[in-house]
Amino acid sequence: MEVTAQYFNTFNIFGEVVGQRVTRHRYKVRKKSISDVTQVYVVPFTHADPGWLKTFDNYVSDTNAILDNMVVFMRDHPKMRFMWCEIAFLERWWTMQNESVKSSTRKLIKNKQLEIVSGSWVMTDEATTYFPSIVDNIIEGQQFVYNKLNVEAKVMWSNDPFGYGPSVPFLFAKSGVSRGVINRIHNDLKAFFRMHGALSFRWRQYFDADGQNDMYTHILPYGHYDILNSCGPNAELCCQYDFKRLNHFKCLGKGPEPVRRSNIRASALQLEKQFLKMSLEEGSNILLSVWGDDFRYDKLEEWHQQYDNLILLFDYINMNSKRTKISCKAIFFCMFGTLTEYFDALERNDRARNLIPATLSGDFFPYQCSSGDYWTGYYTTRPFYKRQERELHSFIRAADLLSTNAFTRLSTKKRQIIQQQLTIARRNLALFQHHDAITGTSKNHVMKDYSQRMFASIKIAENVLRISLKALLSLNNFEIDNIPLMYNASSSKKIITTDKPRTILIYNNEPYGRMEKIELQVSNRNVAVFGTDGPIEAQIEPYFDVISGQFTENFLLVFQTFINALSFTHCTIQSNHFVAAEIARILTPMKSLRVLKHISKHFPVVTISKDEFALQTSKIFVKLNAKNGLLEAINLNVATNGAERLRCKQKFSYYDSTLSGAYVMALENEKLKELEMNDAETFIVSGSLHQTVYTLSELIKQRLTVSNISGEDEGRLHMQLNVDIRRLSGAELIAKFETDVEPDDIEYYTDSNGLQLIKRAEYNTSNRPEMNYYPMPTALVLQDSSKRLSILSNLPHGVRTIGKRNFEIMLDRRLSTDDGKGLGFDDDGLPVDNLPVNMAFMFVLEKMVSAKHQKEEKQRRFAYHTLNAHLALHSLTYPPNIIITSGILKNPPLHRLQSFPCDVQLLTVRPLNSDINRRLMILHRAGIDCTSLSASTCRGNELDLALKKYMRAIGVRTVQKTLLNGIREEASKEVNFQLATFFLKPTDFAAYLIRFH
Template sequence: MHRLALSAKRKVLLNPKTVSIYFFAILFTFLLAYHQRLGQHNNELHISRVVNMRSFVKEANNLSNSQKNPNIFEPKNEVCQRPLTESSTNFNTFDLFESVVAKGNTLPPASKKSRTEKLKVYVLPFTHVDPGWLETFERYTKSTNQILDNMHQFMMKNEKMRFMWAEFVFFERWWSLQNEQVKEDVKKLVTEGRLELATGSWVMTDEANPYFPVSVDNIVEGFQFIHKNFGIKPQTMWSNDPFGYSNSVPYLFKKSGVHRTVINRIHHKLKQTLQSQKAIPFKWRQYFDATGEDDVLTQILPYTHYDILNSCGSDASVCCEFDFKRMTHWSCPGPKPEKITNANVAAKAEKLVNQLEKMSEMYKAPVILMMHGDDFRFDMIEEWNQQHDNFIPVFDEINKGSRVEIRFGTFTDYFNDLEKWYSNNKDSEPPTVSGDFFPYMCALGDYWTGYYTTRPFFKRQGRLLHSLIRNGDIMLSMLRVNLKQRKIGENVKRLEAARRNLALFQHHDAITGTSKVSVMDNYSELLHASIVSTNIVLENLTKSDIDLYPRIHDGIELQTIVDLESSEKEIRIFNSHLFEITDVFKIRVKEREVIVSIDGKIIEAQLEPFFQKSKVEKDSFLLLFQATVLPLSMMKVKVQRGDSGGLTKMAKIEAKDTNAWDLGSSWTIASSTSAPNLETPYFKVSNDPITGAIQSVNKLSDNSKFHCQQSFYNYKEAGGGAYLMRLHTNPKEIIEYQWLKVSGPLRQSIYQKSTNVLQRLSIHNVEGPSGEEVDISMSIDITKERNTELMTRFSTKWDKPLTYTDSVGMQLLRRDFYKLPVQSNYYPMPTAAVLQSGKQRLSIVSNVEHGARFLESGTVEINIDRILNQDDGKGLGTGPDAIPIDMKPVDMKFKLIFDSLESDPTENSRYSTHSFRAQQAVQTIIYPPMMFNRPPKKEEDIEEIEEISNLKFPCDIQLLTVRPLEDNKQLLILYRHATVCSSQKVGNCGGELKSSLMDLLIKLGAKQVQKTDLSGVTRVGGIIKVEYLPDYELKTFDFLTLILYR
């Protein structure tokens, strides 16, 4: 009977007349509803609808383009990235390095063609100013102020002169001291194209060590300053001094509207090879960009350095004759420069033309850029007159002839003419190049790979400050709707000052650790002052005390004892991420009898010994408990003295040698000779019975087993310095360890102790990502060593696996082992090193920058710390202030993530991406949940961050920041990672962007939004009300940047 009824119903529904009736009824209902809504909101929504329609058309076009590029897509409810494909380019640096450097091959040179066109040459005067190196930033400011004063004075009187500036941390200082007339004059110079504001970031960043959200902040800070004061933004990125180049950094600038770049320090043999192929300039293409839409036109300076001796051609002695400051200062390798007169101008012009023509043989296009400057040049008004007054007659003489046309010019002049020539010569398109330019080897054969690791204490300071600023920005954005304007202003000023100090530290002689001892100490003081200032913001916003922070500028983070004697405490845990976190959290207490509760319910807790500065603090315990913190929420946990009814448990302690550990009277250590293995219902770690070192891992969820054996090595008698790694002996394995096993219901740990290292390796008894990763904390102290490089190795026993390190956290780049010296095989590891064999992958992520190399045996070697007792000849000089022996004890963390992927990688792929779990591990190790403590809430407390959150962003979306802009506006930046497919489900995030984005905007108190480029300067479309938010397209490897209006 039931089936007959359904069958009859089906006949009615499928009848053509019935279908037509239903169709027109639905259509009429829709049109009526739309008409009513249109009549009600026609005026206020007209602009919004036009914007939405334009956005719809544009995004439809973008979607069409993205379908041509298999790596760029918007995954609606997909859980991971489809198999990666790679862009096709004329050259990629991975293959070039293997062929030219590792195998010693020489590519046949490109054919020479006789040039018939007149050569165009643009001479660009500049000064290279380091915001800290041999002197502190403040001391250098005196010189840069003088240079800029001279620039204004001279260029207002000499219309043919051109100049370029790229360090805006200095420019802002000078600008703030100028009167309105000077400012108007300089604006005129910029508007007329005589003064070029290049790069635009706050500083010229290092490109090996930063994490990309800091690089984005560096760009935003500088671009906002330039746009506010000049109404423009830079068109060219000038990066002459970093020691190697990331392919991700120019991509960030391209997303900010910069499509040209000039670089310099690449591997000497790669530079020679590209020149022999006439492959400079080139279009720098991302591995994932199959269409070339994000290409950056790239010029590389032609010779070994950026100074004047390497500017005009291959003969440095001839070029030196055109450094007219040397008429009165310094000398030359050949004839000294002479004042240009009628008697010598013809001969001098001929000399310069000959050099320029030789240099032009490296290029296809008859357009040449000749940089003319050096470190802190043009600080004397005398030099401005010397360079200008002597070049002008030389230019005039050359321009009389038919061979060369030459004048002072800017990057814009050069690139405009270059692009025009390529446009008119379609058969001579610039070649395409993919990949990065690490490692850097200079013309002397030295590998600049030590600075990836040099002075890790300072690197850790920078990462800590970045995490705090980001927390401060996000919290202030969430709470500002209830704050008084005065309080908002005070907090914004503190965060701006801290952000600028952090941006200063991204400078290529700061985060690298390659400045003098006194300068590094000054950077440390600035970072610590900003940490303290940002902590004040955070404590004011939460009305709580911060749990973990450094007390002094050269000290590690110390954990506060939570005082339970006077009253119970409320522990607050802030999750700054777009995904929920379930993990084990810890505080320091004095009491053994402790109750931990959430929402009035007592929960399980664990007490264990508290280690700090590599030793046990006998006056306190480490209290651990499990909690789940929702996205962008503040979890509250109550802790008080009292009987927990057995739910707070003391950990069990075992050791191979009980006499090696002094834990105090609170703990009993059991002697054990068996292997100190660790196990939870989700994870099992097997350890060596002698050293306690990890040997293998078994993931019980899918019964997959990974060999992962850790060891430590010292390279003694190291001969490098702050910049260089020079290793002359084989490494010596550290085998003298004592181990201590600490077991409890929430966490199991193995401590290893040697002369310079105290390491804790733990697994957590929680379900989800945190329960299937190995957590490592290292306390390092090599201050008493001499010429030592300390390494840790993780060996997988995989036969020639695919190996990668990350490029500023945005993508993974292939790194192979070559039979070259150790230092030649080292690469930057700003956040991660990855090994993969078949479908198994080991990802090692860290909260501190390192250098890393891979061995043939499936082993990664990570440089942990280094102390060098000599200068390496790269500019720091000699004496106690120049030698990098100012090492400080440093704490650092690692996580090991073991993935079983759904498909094998492509063996010839030169890049890859993280799994969801590894990507989230990078974010949580750099931005861990932040903990506060305070007495229980009082009724008069202001509105606070909620415990609940309905945000369900896709797993591949990262919240970079919600930072303040002027006029009570904010800048929200999201990034969509590409991720490889793993068999493990993440389960702590959602699959749809629009609704969660709308919920986030409401949570942040935004009433209207406007889309911009990455810098926040160029607006895209109009201002849109949040309730009519369009379905923004956010492709992988791309950013969504919105200005928020309240």
């Protein structure tokens, strides 16, 4: 009787295997009893990328052929098995089929020949995605599968993403998926797990001590997911069993032969030996062998080639394995199977042998393939599209929430239109979560197609907002601000003429009240802002156009306002010479600036000393370099937080003449060149509401801003960058920051899909900086014994630390070499289609409770955001929606909903295709670090009370608790929302089907 239980932590394993630390943990090696019967489950599959070398649409004919052949072949071959993952392709095929084919497909699923795995719209990337978009991706696919095929996915299949985090398995677990298969992890880590017989384990969240959301996970044992890497450790021998190569592809060595009576014994013995080696390496007598590759089984011929030959080998092995007694009495039983059949057998075996699987926590970044390349470049590749995706998500969410507010005022026809339009937009957003889309690792024309889809979806979301606003407020003549004009252009502000009064409606799409700074582009500097209680303090500045990277003839109007949770506030702007907004001053340490010749016509210019060249509020003091305007240090104000200073010296540099590609980063420290910024023009625009230092150079336009407004924003440093590296070649641009924290005292974290913070380490990389790069989808956090710096971002980046105390954030990459991963060296393959991109960061510096003696904290491999950092990220990701109307509204909206708890995120209230009168509401409660000494001004209410008031306001009648995917739990009943009790613990989700009156 065997009992084995051990715990793996990927942070420690990376340190030992990759970082080559001297001190090693002692792990048990699980040994297999060779006398056991070894069951081999061969799972046929195809890997179908929804966009890569061809666009999604151009791949559809390939996947249609695969699915057509699947139905034809499997109806007549009941022993055959197949699994399908990409629901985006399945939906396209399904809509073209007649009822006979649909019925046959359902029967294949019922007979357990065909398994739908994952069920998500696409197989998501895990480094650069944001978790609300991942949730939408899961819901969109799993809802389709449930509604059309009456089945729920139970296994996650993720064979191709370039590294893995813990958040995606957690989200699948919350959707009822408790098993998973992954593949691309660091080559040395895969060898470690093979050596310890631990390729199968329970993947546990750091914050889930009880393991309630564990995913039983299996790692494919070798370098790739193709047949060459699936029958055993010898790829040359395994190639002989890829029977499509009988007449299509070649093997490096001997190729396959049709199985005949004359060769079946030798062929079976050779295959058994490979299975035996795999079994011994895995320490298991239950084996998974996946049988496929990219876009396989597209011809009926291959279905016959694989099945007809393998079934002969399986039958021979199953009948003769006892007699042949290959190597130490090993006995094999082989069959076609599904992932569910494999895991069922694995768990039966665990129970029979009283074996407790290992538990693992952590993630698998970075990914290094067997050739030694580090796939860390795609964290940053093509940042324009990464930013476009985040914007689309924000617009769809706003359209969801506003159309929910308007739901009871919408006709059935309007509800149908909104449902149909948001489905199109949401599916395009989900499509871009694909691991060759948001990663920026497709051909140039494919990336353009994704971008055009996202732009069209932004316009769809805009239209839904218009329908909703008309229903809610009876508006007819209005504009929505910050909508891009073209697919390849950034969002821009509307020009507001003040020849007549304009009402500005501001919608807070967050479930808590917040004080927000509002910025508008106006044509006249003599304007005033009026609220319900009279004039509102406002400021006029030069208007910097983010698209052209230049100042224009228009002006930036800035003011602050408080917005209640999920509600509108409004104000009026109009020409007024008596109570006009304050005119900002231009402060410069330089006597002559080219840019000032234009803006000095309207703004006073004041020459200041270098020591005065700084930004300051009552909470922070930001020291600047007077020569170029770059950041030097951040000081917490003594009066409010006690003396605390962080040196944070900024510079821009680039790695020159790199050998990197779209996927891979290949850097050399000596090729890092500092970007000359001394010729940049720099000056401060200063007023009573906020101050901004501009740094204007050819490649980079930077704005650093602090705000003198009440609330959280007063303690934040905003950084906005306009980056355009189109004149560079073979270059990777970084922002580098040098700090003065104690290197032996610092803890360093990046986020996993915006859902949790994962501790990172820095290793001695022998002049290979790419080995220390980690994904930064939304956040980088550095903390020592007394302070924490949180850097939040509105798009994904790659990041690394240098000497523990310094760090660099990759901003953009323009590459002139192919990394050999499939895109090619032609004009369409090299990622040289860069576009100017606007990106934003927020720096939140906080004094923390001293952690010098908190050993537990230093030993933890994860962290939570402080509430201030959590709110800053949401302010960056979900800015208020601004609507510009003509004239003064006679009946402005006066909603006053109660705030949810400030740590509760309302992901969405989204339509479902299954029922037009129901929507799915999803909530998430963040884990919060409560050791910050910087108090938050956010004030929330008890969740049950606030949520019921919101439901009453939007016209909800009943609720039903569901899984995260909106598929109901049988034990849960639909009840009047007033009778429900709403509770949500930190780090958890809650999903409810809501029905309206």
